[in-house]
Amino acid sequence: MKKTTAPTMKDVAAEAGVSLGTVSKVFNHIPVGDVYRQKVEQAASKLGYQVNSYARGFKTNRTQTVALVWPTLRNPFYCYLADALVGTLMSRGYRAIVTITNYDSQAEQECLNMVRQNKVDGVIALTYNPNLEVDPALPFISIDRHFRAGVPCVASDNFGGGQLAAQKLIELGCQRLLFLGQGSGLANETDKRRTGFEAACQAKGVPFDALFLENETGFAPFEPFLVEHTRNGAFAYDGIFCSTDRLCYEIRKRLYALGVRVPDDVQMIGFDGIYRFDSEDLHCSTIVQPVQDIARTAVDLLLNENGASLPALVCLPVRYQSGGTTREAL
């Protein structure tokens, strides 16, 4: 597909009046004098010369390509993060290869093997596979999950978010709090939403209960608990913190079916910050994750351009936003 008329590095050298070696150095980011670099860049721009990244991949062992190993692009939060990561990588001159695993451990390993064939410069993964075999030489950043020594994890301040949710519900007048959560059972950063919530309830001396369902499919398994704790349309708790906005939506729907009104009878706070259709409307009051900050931090750590020693974990600040399931004072 390469046009036969495409300019070559030789053409650029002739146009710039420099040696072929100088042109090669500039394209491979090897330092040369500023004057030479400018001459080469101007000549390349004038001729419309495009660096052949494949050839560069061979020469410098860098491909300017980063792989995302991602569960899905159907969950809105994963979409927001992927959008921010691809945008951040592009703004740094990197291409993003996106692979989708549908939460399947084996597919994750296959994705990693596939992108390694392509010699990517690094991987950013949101993985559900604790046994993933990663080439230790391949820069690797994990989102939300601790992976192993040497692999930095970037996440929201989940503990702080859990605390904030409890504090908000208490501030809004709730006196009997409930945490509802659901997850894969793999230890991960998002577990701290619960511990933060419980710590804040204890600190404030407010009674609370917690129900965490592990490895359950769907939301029906929450129904017996909701039914048991509802009598004549009155729910046993007046404030609920759900581990995700999605869970908050599903619980609210089921409470509504039981005659419990949100936010009149029960106030609810979720976690993530999902907007309907990317409008300004949240699905619920929520702890908003700092998507852009997570993306920027993950890319910074992956490229690690100043060669700093890598942290094990970076937690980024969250914020509370009211979204219709709490009774804010007007």
Add this chain to the structure above:
Amino acid sequence: MKKTTAPTMKDVAAEAGVSLGTVSKVFNHIPVGDVYRQKVEQAASKLGYQVNSYARGFKTNRTQTVALVWPTLRNPFYCYLADALVGTLMSRGYRAIVTITNYDSQAEQECLNMVRQNKVDGVIALTYNPNLEVDPALPFISIDRHFRAGVPCVASDNFGGGQLAAQKLIELGCQRLLFLGQGSGLANETDKRRTGFEAACQAKGVPFDALFLENETGFAPFEPFLVEHTRNGAFAYDGIFCSTDRLCYEIRKRLYALGVRVPDDVQMIGFDGIYRFDSEDLHCSTIVQPVQDIARTAVDLLLNENGASLPALVCLPVRYQSGGTTREAL
């Protein structure tokens, strides 16, 4: 980053008991006898040999990489399509480079230039730039928008979807219909949602109006029309077809503020098929786009493995799904 212990093609040849040339042919998809191919594949698998795609990119001029030039991963419908396209490409052994343009024409051109540097085998684009400069030698598939001769367009049956929406509203008892739409002003396949709707209204002899806002930002520009046509909580139309689910959501919210109840006073149908959080709950009754079919068709046409002549346009069948904004008989 290549491990020094990684097996080479030479190792595979020795293990398989065949010549290096045979191994090379197999990895480059050049026909050899089945027995030889099996020997090579078994040996490669046993040794854990990984084909170096970069080297292959040079030799066969194929990179097994396809680029998506995409507006955003924050709009749910674009996410569904990207998810299906990446999944389909991966199942065919192709990697997807995802670039995000944020609807910016210049960014689209830059994305295309960037992926060309990487010698992708083809591009699938959802573009808002009618002046995009595309290398005619680069296989290119356009989603939803006619682009130019030789570039196949893959879309839903938008005309049929518009007809279906009108027929459903009429079937559900509506007598005064309204089309509401919003778009970029660029001619594209989605315009046919309106023409299909109007054709079905005319065929059934049902009166209708239409309001299409071009290049308007946000949804506030619809408000004057809604206010004008509402008197004492009664809206001048009893059935509305909106060009997207997102628009349906925004119009419903504004009608609610005017005291108009959906679906009691007015029934509404959107277009796309967006589920809340990828649950089973739609935002509204809607014409569901066949996301998987669109992805499969786009990839088939792009790879065009049997060398068939390419169609200018492929329209894929849509279906209606009730989602709470219509009054279906129980």
